[in-house]
Amino acid sequence: MTVYVRRVEGRIVEVCGAPQPGQQFSAIDDSNEEVQALINPKRTLGLADYAAAVQAHVDAVAMSREFHDGVTAATYLTSTIPRWKADAEAFVAWRDQVWAYSYGELDKVKNGQRLQPTINAFINELPAISWPDE
Structure with missing residues (x-):
């Protein structure tokens, strides 16, 4: 599935399901490791x-x-x-x-x-x- 991401200094900072008018979002596959890390962050035990x-x-x-x-x-x-x-x-x-x-x-x-x-x-x-x- 395709998602749309916004990057700051090369890092993904926002993930959306649809392109956002007037903003610079690029299409990327949702199986991308960086996307998955944002969507499903690993929980660190405290x-x-x-x-x-x-x-x-x-x-x-x-x-x-x-x-x-x-x-x-x-x-x-x-x-x-x-x-x-x-x-x-x-x-x-x-x-x-x-x-x-x-x-x-x-x-x-x-x-x-x-x-x-x-x-x-x-x-x-x-x-x-x-x-x-x-």
């Missing part, structure tokens, strides 16, 4: 995407031990029930390791010291929890 995935993982680990979420698990640090207190202590220590690792590795990505991993690969890198009775 810190918020990784933070949300890490938090979801933290919450899932807490829920695997029948806590409502990570925040709830942490509140059991002062529990009078020994098992719940021990679980909370293990969870909080692990959670801190997870976030320290996450921020350290994402800083490396920002500084060009490592390639940006996919979210699934990043989650698989995180430390594993060791529950008290395992």
Whole structure:
């Protein structure tokens, strides 16, 4: 399919489906790489995407031990029930390791010291929890 593009200093800055009267648009095939990059930009994962995935993982680990979420698990640090207190202590220590690792590795990505991993690969890198009775 043909689209019409307007260029500034050689770069496409606008794509239209029809020629625009009074403006300098040129016809080009819509399969052109530059056109496709404008129409379907690649989304770059940001810190918020990784933070949300890490938090979801933290919450899932807490829920695997029948806590409502990570925040709830942490509140059991002062529990009078020994098992719940021990679980909370293990969870909080692990959670801190997870976030320290996450921020350290994402800083490396920002500084060009490592390639940006996919979210699934990043989650698989995180430390594993060791529950008290395992």
